[in-house]
Amino acid sequence: MIFESSIHLSVFSFDALRTLRFAFRQKLAWRRGIPRLIHEEKQHLFSYLDAKESRELEETEMSLRERYRLDAFAQASSVIDYRDNLSLLAALVELEEFLELPEKKISSLDIGSKNWNYVYGLKQFLKYACHGDGRQIDLCGVEVDGYGVYRDLYSRCDHAQAYVEQANGDGDRVEYRVDDFVTSHYGKMDIVTLFYPFLLEEALRSWGLPRRYFQPRNLLAKALSLLDVRGALIVTNQTGLEAERLNSHLEALNALVVAQVPMRFKLVHYWEQTHDRVISLIQKS
Numbered sequence: 001m002i003f004e005s006s007i008h009l010s011v012f013s014f015d016a017l018r019t020l021r022f023a024f025r026q027k028l029a030w031r032r033g034i035p036r037l038i039h040e041e042k043q044h045l046f047s048y049l050d051a052k053e054s055r056e057l058e059e060t061e062m063s064l065r066e067r068y069r070l071d072a073f074a075q076a077s078s079v080i081d082y083r084d085n086l087s088l089l090a091a092l093v094e095l096e097e098f099l100e101l102p103e104k105k106i107s108s109l110d111i112g113s114k115n116w117n118y119v120y121g122l123k124q125f126l127k128y129a130c131h132g133d134g135r136q137i138d139l140c141g142v143e144v145d146g147y148g149v150y151r152d153l154y155s156r157c158d159h160a161q162a163y164v165e166q167a168n169g170d171g172d173r174v175e176y177r178v179d180d181f182v183t184s185h186y187g188k189m190d191i192v193t194l195f196y197p198f199l200l201e202e203a204l205r206s207w208g209l210p211r212r213y214f215q216p217r218n219l220l221a222k223a224l225s226l227l228d229v230r231g232a233l234i235v236t237n238q239t240g241l242e243a244e245r246l247n248s249h250l251e252a253l254n255a256l257v258v259a260q261v262p263m264r265f266k267l268v269h270y271w272e273q274t275h276d277r278v279i280s281l282i283q284k285s
């Protein structure tokens with residue numbers, strides 16, 4: 001009994017600590033300005049693989065670069081950011097055959113955008129997927145914990161603004177907001193994306209968020225409620241267990257899993273940690 005209550009007490013006090021630290025970050029709302037994005041050469045993008053695999057991935061990179069017009073990004077990005085974007089694009093391409101996108105304009109929301117280092121690839125996918133001819137994109141990223149400070153003393157939000165500037169233009173509107181998605185208001189969307197949402201409480205804890213933000217079903221319900229009639233929700237999960245949790249929430253919410261595909265790419269140097277990842281396309285039934 002005493003043992004049990006001391007466990008409850010320590011769980012409580014860890015959450016109290018996370019809550020305090022989070023409240024401090026929000027109150028401080030640290031901004032230093034917009035950091036300059038670094039550029040690195042892209043000749044040996046896949047040097048962590050053997051020569052044959054590396055050559056194969058270079059071909060994948062060339063085809064993604066051409067199809068989704070990544071030239072400007074390739075010429076103004078770090079190797080890590082570029083590979084992250086390629087990896088996300090390769091996963092999204094797996095869903096293309098199941099997607100139906102409006103011809104002229106897409107409204108889209110990305111939930112839990114972190115520093116949004118993948119916004120360029122995401123926007124280019126929305127612009128050119130499904131035989132898109134460069135449709136107009138209205139893309140918003142929302143992140144509840146936008147004021148964490150990085151080692152370079154810029155905040156997550158500062159970094160996100162740099163990526164937003166890079167992705168903006170071409171008649172598109174890209175913006176990043178620091179807000180709680182569950183309690184904020186949005187209009188109808190053609191595509192809502194949720195990349196690696198917290199479906200297990202320990203994941204949320206390890207990211208330093210207070211327990212009150214662990215609301216996977218509410219989050220999914222709200223994401224689904226924003227979808228236009230033909231709209232789609234795209235979710236990625238880190239593990240099969242998370243995908244199982246996703247499916248059980250979706251079943252309870254009466255949503256339809258149109259496609260669920262493993263993401264077994266070696267486009268990032270940490271590919272061994274990603275072999276369990278899954279991407280899903282979901283619609284309101």
Ligand SMILES: C[S@@+](CC[C@H](N)C(=O)[O-])C[C@H]1O[C@@H](n2cnc3c(N)ncnc32)[C@H](O)[C@@H]1O
Pocket residue numbers: 111112113114142143144145179180181182194195196197198207209213219
């Ligand atoms: C595992 S991270 C994924 C980050 C990013 N989507 C990616 O693919 O790298 C989940 C993100 O969701 C954010 N998040 C969690 N609950 C949220 C909410 N209610 N509103 C907005 N963002 C939220 C977290 O702060 C965290 O940055």
